[in-house]
Amino acid sequence: MSQELTIPAGIKNEQLWRKHCRKIRARAADFLEGRLGLIETARAMLPLARWTKVDGEPEFQLFRAIASETGDLPVGDVRAYWAPEALEREDVRIQAAEAFWNDRARSAAARVVERYQWTIGRTNPSSGAE
Template sequence: MKIPPGVRNADLWRKHCRRIRARALDLLEGRLGVIETARLMLPLAYWTKVQNEPEFLLFRAIASETDDLPVGDVRAHWAADALEREDVRIEAAEKLWREQALSAAEKLVERYQWTIARRHSSPDEE
């Protein structure tokens, strides 16, 4: 994969590319949910300049549609009764988006496979 124009720090770009693959694997292997994965993918897509690729447009849609739901660390700041109510909405959203998100994650794991295979290659080779 070629480093996009405008990227000034190739090492940081590669690090963010590795994180894209890692978050996609986290979703596929059940360590993260759909909503949390979508939220984590947004800054990575921006930093790697791939935010307009279809998989990241999907994750942006998921994050946008679920931005009011308490997912991840913010749950610690919510009351138990509110969490119980919102968990019904979270479960519905996770179910609604799961198939599409898993498909996108599979594509990203494959597309970013180079990040583990060629971790120390020069930017000109990517």
């Protein structure tokens, strides 16, 4: 099991920091296991990395680059508001972006899962699902 990270300076709420660390690992695992798409994963990582003060680490810089490059693409719940012909056109761009970033994102996500492995088993049963 990986070693627990040191709580960064400036973090006032250790319990919330730990919760965000668990979410970082969960989102990376969701991506690796096919439960979350590449673009959605990148977007989900941005606030988590900022809140845990790890946004300068290479894996999170990669996720930021992916989110930045794909910010206008319709993924997730917003797709319900798009016209089918527009989605067809944008799906071509989504597939191209996923093909371009996939290998690097998978490597980054695997490193994140390993680095945050220490979060497994430290959940608060009364806190509910991540």
